[in-house]
Amino acid sequence: MSCKVKICGLKNREDARTAIEAGADYLGCVFFPPSPRHVEPQNAAEVFDMIGDADVLRVGLFVDPSDDQLMEVLNHVRLDIIQLHGHETPSRVEEVRLNFGLPVMKALPIETAQDVEAARAYDKVADRLLFDAKPPKGATRPGGNAIAFDWNLLTDTSWDSPWMLAGGLNVENVKDAIAQSGCKAVDVSSGVEAEKGVKSPELIEKFIAAVKG
Template identity: 80%
Template sequence: MTLVKICGLKTPEDAHVAIQAGADYLGCVFFPPSPRNVDAMTAAEVFDMIGDADVERVGLFVDPSDDELMAVLNHARLDVIQLHGKESPTRVEEVRQTFALPVMKALAIETKEDVIAAKAYDGVADLLLFDAKPPKGATRPGGNAIAFDWNLLKGTDWSVPWMLAGGLTVANVKDAVAQSGAKAVDVSSGVEAEKGVKSPELIQAFLDAVKE
């Protein structure tokens, strides 16, 4: 079974749709340049929809300070901290130790060399997320609706679980899983009606496509 993370949620209603459709992870973005950015109080409302469901709460941050992390954790419960910036393996370990929460490290992939470089985080982070490198001049490290060559990951060996992200849609997610060997996928822009606005129909269709 392939696990699914729906990221960039901004409303309790979208969270409800994702949960009912069978999502395994819900993600909120705490990065002001993103059209999916929310504050801690909004995230708390989104995550409150989970209730007793077996769904993980993920907070996405980009090169956050400890104070920025604490400001969110004071209001919103997180199960996983996602670091989506240029955090070093040392910083990943610091966050794990300081906040006593699992850390997912996002890594930008374009070439085989990027996959090799990602090994520095294997066993340091609790989970890895492989995303496409952002285009030149992009203001965000992820959520740019760009895919990379999924075959770069096929047959690779990791000591921790990993997710595939980057340009995934209802139309291509089956091929992405088949080519990469991913056991988990992360989607944000691929289930939006417009930038930053989730589509309940696309969320449902994406989950249906993965779970078939």
Template identity: 50%
Template structure:
């Protein structure tokens, strides 16, 4: 099994995931700016969706040492097999309604680290975290999507970061949801996050990344 190292140092050691990449130029920009993870979305409803062929090309552009993450939503075994047969991923991110049991099944099947996204809007949502910490390699704490939303993430929404301030975590975790170059430093200070994830916060239109915003976000997250 591949092990993804997590730098727990702050602020300079904050690891950044740029998610929803669709263009080689933005893969290069993210890597050059110091991203620790590059995310590729396999979800047709998303404006950031990529085909298996597109994702393979993008992943092959990534330099050694930057983790390549495939985001999937309630995937079937056949979907996972098709993606992993072609795309050299280092981690699978589950961003749907997968149960802890399904997370464990997928982790055993794919032989890669698995990150599970958990949506948070209020304190009661935190009760779901321990069950996922028991089976996933990492946890992505995201803003819960509004009821009826087409997308489970990437909606540009934040949650009250104070809900997780000071929490003791059983697994490495990543903060997501409404992060931008303007607020990511504050989010890191409030939550103690050693890892952060951004998608819409570095775009100038849905699904259209901006290299300047990518660089600004990573610099702000890392205290630059």
């Protein structure tokens, strides 16, 4: 089975079409205003409309959202997965799953082996896990910082929840990242951008080809 790919931080229909045609398995939109990839719900609906009948999952990224904030987006956008990328506790993850009846993917910041062990509190609680690099001090957002962590920290680890690798991935390093971590899915945002918040169709195509080729 080839590794699955999530293209996150999409802001327009054209980039969504490129990702779908190149073979993406997940499309992600960011609902977090400090991010240069933030979109309003109406724009996200247009992005996800491009999926049509394709076998691609719609992911909405939120950072410590209230139920009202989640509902505001869900009133406009059909999502398949809610991605929580803040400081949400295991109990909050479970609460969101129950309140909204959607699978939840929890992003977890990794820098050390201790961080990997701390992530186990979310195993079997979240439907999926996303291991991302811990943001640098002073960062205004928890992800999309073009920083990688030591992928060997995940080598030979075992998880009940399916997991995805993120953090500083790009065309040049994604094959090594897959080989070292043993991941079955990868998530990229900044690594397929021409400039911050602006996707490169060419890099999207090359990234997916590198993963699936």
